[in-house]
Amino acid sequence: MKDRFKTLITFLDPKSNIAESYRVLRTNLQFSSVDKKLKTIVVTSAAPGEGKTTNVCNMAVTFAQAGNKVLLIDGDLRKPRIHRVFHETTEKGLTLAITNLVNYKSNIVHSEISNLDLMLSGPIPPNPAELLASNNFKALLEILEKTYDYILIDSPPVSPFTDAVVMSTICDGVILVISSGMVDKDVIIYSTNLFKTVKANIIGVLLNNLDVKSRSNYNYYYYNYLYRYYYDNDDSINKKSKRKQKRAAKKKRKKTYTYGQRGSLDDELRKKEFMEFLNTKEDEESK
Amino acid sequence: MKYVDIHTHILYNSDDGSESIEQSLEILTIAKKHHVNSICFTPHCFINNPPDMQEVIAKTNILKEKINNNINSNINNNINLFYGCEIMIEDTLPSFIKKNEEMCLGEGNYVLIELPMFNYPIYIKEVLYQTRLKGFIPIIAHPERNSHIQLETTKHIKDIIVNGYIQINAGSLTGRHGELAKKTALKLVKRNLVSFVASDSHNDKGYSHMDEAYNIYRELKGKEKTDQVFFYNPYKALKGEYIEQVEINYIKKKQKA
Known part of the structure; x- marks a missing residue:
């Protein structure tokens, strides 16, 4: 239960300051592309432990709260973690859906939150990159795009593994989560170059773990002040x-x-x- | 304290375990003295030379009747009996199990898989994944007795943990299978990687180790976790319910000053 209380803030406390910033992220994503609507989005980071999973889960919840039909896929076939956040089991999931395309519907789980469906990892394969590069995965995404408004995919980090790069060629866009002050600048440049070589569409960067208090940034201060002024009790x-x-x-x-x-x-x-x-x-x- | 035993070779005339009905009934009475709630018979199975499952089912039914009818014996309040198989690992195992579903433990879909003693099968990752895809859940029996795992524990255990569960013997916790087996078993217990403890009993001596192992485990991990490993998890496995998967906790090596 602890894990859940930590991560799903947008569900547990939708009026909070943090949930509001996720809503800002949602509107930014909705208006970021003019010509083509972003449907399938991969979320990655350069190094492990930068906050991919928490951000993906909260983004999915905020998209669902706006009335969109959302599917959250656990594409991290090396260390899956989304099933721990939503307290589900990994008996059924993505790997089973890829290997058996006809029965893909039985591998989708309905969560407690309305409009939000989950596809968890399933049994962990010895060769995740080949499985994600297969034609079956492409076909699966094409089928799912017809029924869902947004498909968010969690993935392993870029610099050690190639899974996210492989998925980005199939999907509409990539979001890089970067934890401030954690990763070296060169690593981030290296990982963005990996996406550029396959001509993936990097939508933007999500700056995570920013210490607001230590930076005397006027804008952040002003935002917090206004927020409190508007929302707090009388x-x-x-x-x-x-x-x-x-x-x-x-x-x-x-x-x-x-x-x-x-x-x-x-x-x-x-x-x-x-x-x-x-x-x-x-x-x-x-x- | 109660036990559920998912790994025994008590069934008579089926493998190197007990040799007659009288001996297996005797072992069952001893098991009841040691508070064993239910037992699963798991005779050895090699894919080239599998046991006749109809015979195994018939023998368990005979033993069930004998226990229920025998009023004078100590086991008149009955032990629950199940049957399954302990299958030696081979690369054709997933398709083999799909054909013979009655080799799963009890009423569920858990499969007990044995590793060779002095070899490490390199295809183990692939085999476990394929069995999972077919809809079965693998349990690896006594990995602490494999010589390669004894030498490089974390490197090999990672392959098993990903898609399977670990069952260790009560005898190796007490030191019956040697010093190295005891060392690796304790290592696995300390890192919370063990999901089942069972007596790999071939004769009447198997259950005397069970109480000792229980006390050792309890000193290390407390009462709740021991009860889960000795009773609740095996019970769930026999009924085919979901068991929580374990994760590796990496222990950092101390830097030399």
Whole structure:
């Protein structure tokens, strides 16, 4: 259960800040191509552990929440993980569907989320790259494209394995997930060149794990501030405004005190000094 | 503590196990003393020379009747009996099993597969994948007794873990099969790679190791996991239910200073 609570944020807390940014990603994807509609999208990364699976699952959920019919395929036939997120078994899945095209429907699982269907990995083959390069996989995708609006495919990392490059030649586009500060620049350039050699369509880069606090980026700060201002509960806003009112009042008080009082103080002091001076003179004269 | 035993050679006159009905009944009474809830008979099977399954089914039925009718014996509250086969690995295994489905363990679709002692079959990955595609789930019997796996455990275990489950012997946990077997068995247990423990018993001595192995396992992993490995997982396998697959936890080697 732990795994699930971690990963599926868009399902568990759809009003959260993070889910909102996934929605931004969705609109960006929908309007990124003008001529051809993007249907099959492969999600990869340069190195392992950059956040492919979490991003794919959450993207699929957000696409489904918008009313599209979505199929999420676990194309990572080396270390499949999507079945752990959705708590399913890997008895049926992609490899069985590829080897037996007629019964492909029995290998699709309906998830709890409406409009979202899953195709898990199935038994793990000794030769994943050849299986994904086969004509059967191409035919399977062509059949699935007719019934679904979007097909999202998870995949193993690019730099050690060639699976994602093979799949990108068949699919409409590729998204590279990059974890900030984790991978060397040269590795990313190398992996993008791999896609360029097969003339795959790289839609864009998803920057993951960005530490917002350490970077004093004005835009991010402003976005967070506005988000809170718009979405948070009324009480918290009132508290904030009260605090700000107090601070403003303090500032005002200080200002008024300093400006008004200083002049008057000076005058009184002068008067006092003058009076004292006069008194002393009078005293001296009287003596 | 209760046991479900999925790997025995107790069935009389079928392999190198027990030799007569009296001996196998005797072993069953001993098994009941050691709190064995249900037993699966798994005689050896070579693909060139398979046992007659009709005969195996008939023998298990005879034993069932004998146990139920025998009021005076200690096993009158009955042990559940199942049958299956322990199949020696070969590259034609997937198609062979598709023809003989009654060789699966109990009522499910799990298959017990044996590795040779002093060889490592290079086609094991392909065979396990193909059996999975045919709709059966492989269990590898006592991999800790294979000499190649004893020397290079993680390298070879990766091939098995991907599509299959691991069953180790109670005897190798206690040291009956030698020091190296014990060492590798403990290594597998510590890394949570084991899904079943069974007594590979050929005679009446097999079950005395079961209690000892239970205590060893319990000291290492706690009560919940031991009960799962000794009772719940084997029960699920006999009924054909899904068992959670294990994953390799890589242990980093300490760098030499």
